Amino acid sequence: MSTPSPLHAVHEALGASFTDFAGWAMPLRYGSELAEHKAVRTAAGLFDLSHMGEIELTGPEAARALDYALVGKLSAVKPGKARYTMICDADGGVLDDLVVYRLAAEKYLVVANASNGPAVAAALRERAEEFDVTVDDRSADVALIAVQGPTSAAIIGAVTDADLDALAYYASVPTTLAGHDVLLARTGYTGEDGFEVYVDGPLAADVWQALTAAGEPHGLVPAGLACRDTLRLEAGMPLYGNELGADLTPFDAGLGRVVKFDKADGFVGQAALERRRDADVPERVLVGLVGTGRRAARHGYPVLDAGGAEIGTVTSGALSPTLGHPIALAYVPVAVSAPGTALSVDIRGTVAPVEVVKLPFYQRPA
Amino acid sequence: MSYPENLRYTEEHEWVDPADPTAAMVGVTKYAADSLGDVVFVQLPDVGAKLTAGEPCGEIESTKSVSDLYAPVAGVVVEINEAIVDTPELVNTDPFGDGWLFRVRIEGTAELLSVDEYLEHIKEDGS
Numbered sequence: 352m353s354t355p356s357p358l359h360a361v362h363e364a365l366g367a368s369f370t371d372f373a374g375w376a377m378p379l380r381y382g383s384e385l386a387e388h389k390a391v392r393t394a395a396g397l398f399d400l401s402h403m404g405e406i407e408l409t410g411p412e413a414a415r416a417l418d419y420a421l422v423g424k425l426s427a428v429k430p431g432k433a434r435y436t437m438i439c440d441a442d443g444g445v446l447d448d449l450v451v452y453r454l455a456a457e458k459y460l461v462v463a464n465a466s467n468g469p470a471v472a473a474a475l476r477e478r479a480e481e482f483d484v485t486v487d488d489r490s491a492d493v494a495l496i497a498v499q500g501p502t503s504a505a506i507i508g509a510v511t512d513a514d515l516d517a518l519a520y521y522a523s524v525p526t527t528l529a530g531h532d533v534l535l536a537r538t539g540y541t542g543e544d545g546f547e548v549y550v551d552g553p554l555a556a557d558v559w560q561a562l563t564a565a566g567e568p569h570g571l572v573p574a575g576l577a578c579r580d581t582l583r584l585e586a587g588m589p590l591y592g593n594e595l596g597a598d599l600t601p602f603d604a605g606l607g608r609v610v611k612f613d614k615a616d617g618f619v620g621q622a623a624l625e626r627r628r629d630a631d632v633p634e635r636v637l638v639g640l641v642g643t644g645r646r647a648a649r650h651g652y653p654v655l656d657a658g659g660a661e662i663g664t665v666t667s668g669a670l671s672p673t674l675g676h677p678i679a680l681a682y683v684p685v686a687v688s689a690p691g692t693a694l695s696v697d698i699r700g701t702v703a704p705v706e707v708v709k710l711p712f713y714q715r716p717a
Numbered sequence: 718m719s720y721p722e723n724l725r726y727t728e729e730h731e732w733v734d735p736a737d738p739t740a741a742m743v744g745v746t747k748y749a750a751d752s753l754g755d756v757v758f759v760q761l762p763d764v765g766a767k768l769t770a771g772e773p774c775g776e777i778e779s780t781k782s783v784s785d786l787y788a789p790v791a792g793v794v795v796e797i798n799e800a801i802v803d804t805p806e807l808v809n810t811d812p813f814g815d816g817w818l819f820r821v822r823i824e825g826t827a828e829l830l831s832v833d834e835y836l837e838h839i840k841e842d843g844s
Binding site for chain 1 (some may be wrong): 745751754755757758760778780781783805806809
């Protein structure tokens with residue numbers, strides 16, 4: 352039995368198709384996922400992301416605890432700012448990728464993927480034991496609503512007095528929105544300008560309706576998880592379970608920059624990640640591939656070299672709704688990872704040519 | 718949308734128009750189209766291809782997934798819907814009309830479902 356989002360009745364009234372996502376029944380699409388994708392690129396989309404995990408760390412040593420528990424240096428993040436980071440195991444394998452908001456000097460909000468939320472909360476509790484900090488998993492109580500797209504600032508601006516010009520990318524501010532207390536953040540997973548609204552579950556429907564009304568003149572449409580996946584793929588953003596997993600380090604995914612070694616007290620996974628950083632030849636790296644035609648290489652499909660030998664694996668792929676051609680993320684050997692390299696993919700027995708490209712596939716107009 | 722009563726259906730969500738068994742039109746149902754999401758590519762069998770009932774004869778790709786297309790009947794493909802190649806979204810917008818996939822010369826008899834039997838089947842499918 353899937354857990355319903357606090358917005359379930361709203362989605363049902365909108366005629367959503369639901370999907371089970373990590374034990375949550377979440378909207379997959381409301382109508383056409385291609386139309387929803389396009390709306391986010393050209394106007395705005397309204398997403399329910401209440402399945403995401405929200406874990407609060409509060410206490411005098413919250414910063415020190417997170418510096419030890421995560422690969423990032425969260426003590427260096429100023430209150431009101433956020434950071435993309437990861438939690439790794441002792442072997443350097445990625446347990447989850449996270450967005451961590453510093454809400455105050457002694458208070459952080461860790462946002463985890465739905466599938467990993469309980470494991471992340473458990474790991475944080477265990478790793479925080481030696482520190483003066485309280486770990487509170489609020490995932491079941493907190494709803495998350497995102498407004499993403501070029502008109503999102505106009506929409507959010509209509510329902511809050513918060514100064515959005517002062518709210519930079521990866522910043523957050525506690526404010527009121529539609530009369531309710533929320534945490535408003537300028538973050539997202541679509542490659543567009545956008546906002547995420549953290550609000551208590553019982554208030555979520557009210558906030559959703561207020562955003563829907565405010566968004567009407569700005570082309571806002573409800574958008575499901577199907578288009579969220581194609582949006583993040585076009586933006587070259589990794590998805591845990593596809594590009595990231597416990598068998599991979601942040602360096603494998605090309606995200607070694609999130610690992611900060613200059614932390615006084617060390618961190619979980621440090622020794623293994625130092626070895627991986629210093630290795631002369633990484634075994635594989637994540638690259639972008641583009642193809643022709645309409646057939647996409649998908650998760651798990653083999654990547655082949657010029658001689659037809661299997662050399663890598665596709666982790667995510669789709670026919671890009673914005674670009675009109677197939678795109679994919681794949682792990683391949685470093686020797687064939689340079690942009691412009693010609694490779695091919697095995698699409699259920701048909702060999703299709705692809706070219707390595709620089710990520711992201713899509714970047715929003717400046 | 719109502720399901721046409723003149724058509725026959727399969728448990729794999731194809732439909733066949735049996736009116737002309739020498740060129741019976743084949744497509745996928747509204748239920749299949751809705752479950753797939755936006756169709757972005759359809760791989761059809763070639764004209765002249767010999768089909769075995771219940772065996773895969775093509776593929777339908779949506780943004781999120783790939784599904785086999787099963788031959789609803791045995792026979793030989795006599796025509797394909799060329800429009801589907803460039804506008805695969807016809808499968809979503811008009812699954813029982815312009816979204817038809819191919820025509821087949823039926824060989825032998827086929828066990829197909831009536832509209833009532835099919836509707837009962839998708840109800841059991843749990844959606």
